[in-house]
Amino acid sequence: MPNPRGRDHAQPVLTIVGLGAAGASLAWRLLDAGVPFEVVEVPAGAPERSPERTWSTWGPDGPGPFGPLVSASWPRIRVVGRDGGVVTADLGSWRYRSLHSTVLDRAVRRRLERAGVAVHERVLTGPPPAPAVDTRPVPVPATGRTLLRQHFLGYRLRTARPVFDVRTATLMDFRTPQPAGGVAFGYVLPTSPTEALVEYTEFSEHLLTPAQYAEKLGEYLQRSGIGAHEVLSTETGVIPMTDAVFPASGLPGVLRWGAGAGSVRPSTGYSFSTLQRQADALAAQLPGPLTLPPPHRRRHLLMDSVVLQGLADGRLGDGFFVNLFRRNPVHRVLGFLDGTTTPAQDLALMATAPRAAMLAAVAARALPR
Ligand SMILES: Cc1cc2nc3c(=O)[nH]c(=O)nc-3n(C[C@H](O)[C@H](O)[C@H](O)COP(=O)(O)OP(=O)(O)OC[C@H]3O[C@@H](n4cnc5c(N)ncnc54)[C@H](O)[C@@H]3O)c2cc1C
Known part of the structure; x- marks a missing residue:
């Protein structure tokens, strides 16, 4: 079939299903390496499409090749106890960093377009054509001993007066009511003296109603004393925290990867930097058959x-x-x-x-x- 772009593209050696954290991370490496591939991703607005989110990571650099896309970083972190006792830590040459999913999405799509990589906009329902890396979410297996959820409501907000310390990310502020069986805390990522992402987060078994999240976040904001503010946008999420083992796809030539393959660290709900390590290893295996590097020790x-x-x-x-x-x-x-x-x-x-x-x-x- 003639190439509609009039350019000579090699046959794809791989299909990447899903262009979220895992899919975009692998696509980025394959573009660097010049490996021909194609992508299947849900059209914008479809319910299967993963919602926008902020990915935070930490370390001396990165995350992976995405350092230039980072939207904010902090040289200090703090944890606040229930009694108000504060532990502040200077990260030295490390940074706590945030990357917004829309920024990565735009950047990777620009590169895909320039390289003429096909992005098929559709909701894949069956197995993908092998060879493929399938990053679609899967239900959490019921095989674990413990299943908690990291669930939260966050407001990106602007205050009337300067109240935030832009050099310090608050990872956990436990001056919130604590649930039975789990913990709850505030999480604050300031981007200016008057703007921040502020979240109410629980690690617990049961989800709350939207009204309960709003009430608890409201209580936390009041207690924080930030005063008058307007909410610019909201972010919600539910991340399973489980010691269950996620099964492989079971299909020849189809590698399941991402949150659906156990890349999320059970005790933190984080996966972005693990995905960067795995993406490096997977890209290095191509064009050969792929084996998933274990996400965690x-x-x-x-x-x-x-x-x-x-x-x-x-x-x-x-x-x-x-x-x-x-x-x-x-x-x-x-x-x-x-x-x-x-x-x-x-x-x-x-x-x-x-x-x-x-x-x-x-x-x-x-x-x-
Ligand atoms: C709100 C939220 C915040 C998080 N914050 C952090 C954080 O700060 N740091 C961190 O390390 N981790 C974080 N995580 C955990 C984890 O890193 C993310 O869930 C991460 O996005 C997982 O990457 P993934 O590629 O496996 O899944 P996703 O990023 O969800 O990507 C899956 C992709 O598959 C596509 N897809 C779904 N169904 C189909 C289909 N049928 N056909 C084709 N495509 C399909 C989706 O549209 C999506 O693009 C967060 C998770 C959530 C939910």
């Missing part, structure tokens, strides 16, 4: 499983997170949460965790479900 999954259990049964709560940051160098904690710590660093970190609660959670894990 086994010992980290084991530790996460214990933490999830402890959160779910109420043995671990806000104090666990505050002490983690209070009793450890910040790079050790962030490294652990990102899966980059060594066994020695993990041991040092665990030595600062409340021993009785952790042992009880380990014991509970050992019991039959």
Whole structure:
């Protein structure tokens, strides 16, 4: 068939299904490497399309090749205890960074267009044509011991007077009512003295109603004393936090990847930097057959499983997170949460965790479900 663009394109060696965090990350590398591929993505506005979101990561650079697309970064983070005690940590050469999904989407689509890569706008219902990397979301398998959800409502807001410290990201502020079986906290990413993304987040089993999220976020904003403000936009999300194992596609030549393949770290709900590591490894395997690099180390999954259990049964709560940051160098904690710590660093970190609660959670894990 003649090429409608009149350009000579090689036959695609791969179909990427989904152009979210995973799909866009792989597409970016394949464009760099000149590997021919095609994309299938849901048309804008269709209910299957993943909603816009802000991806945060941390580290010395990146995330992956997307450093230039980062919309905001912070050299300091803080965690606030229920009693108002503050742990502030200077990140040195590291940064906490945010990248908005619309920015990545625009950038990758521009590159795809320029390279003449076909983006088929449709809702794929069956299996993709092999070879393919399928990043469509899947239901959470019921095989885990613990399933919590990280669920939140966030407002991008503008205040009437300058109230935010633009150098500091508040990762967890526990001055919110705490749910039974889980934790709740405020999360604040300021982008100017008068603008910030402020979220009310829970790690817990049950979702709230829209009115309950609004009420809890409203309470947190009032308690924060930011005063008069207008809401510019909202962000909501539900991220499963589970120790379940996500099954492979089971189809020859079809690699399932992304949140639907266990890339989300169970104890944090984060996956963006893991996806960058996996995208590098996958791109390096092409044009050969693809094998999914394990998203997380086994010992980290084991530790996460214990933490999830402890959160779910109420043995671990806000104090666990505050002490983690209070009793450890910040790079050790962030490294652990990102899966980059060594066994020695993990041991040092665990030595600062409340021993009785952790042992009880380990014991509970050992019991039959
Ligand atoms: C609101 C929210 C905020 C998050 N924030 C962070 C964060 O700050 N840091 C972090 O590390 N992680 C974060 N996560 C977790 C995780 O990184 C994201 O969920 C990430 O987007 C997962 O990437 P993915 O490619 O697997 O899925 P998605 O990004 O959801 O991509 C899946 C793609 O498949 C497409 N698709 C779906 N169905 C079909 C179909 N039938 N046919 C074709 N295409 C289809 C979708 O439109 C989408 O583009 C967040 C998650 C949520 C929900």
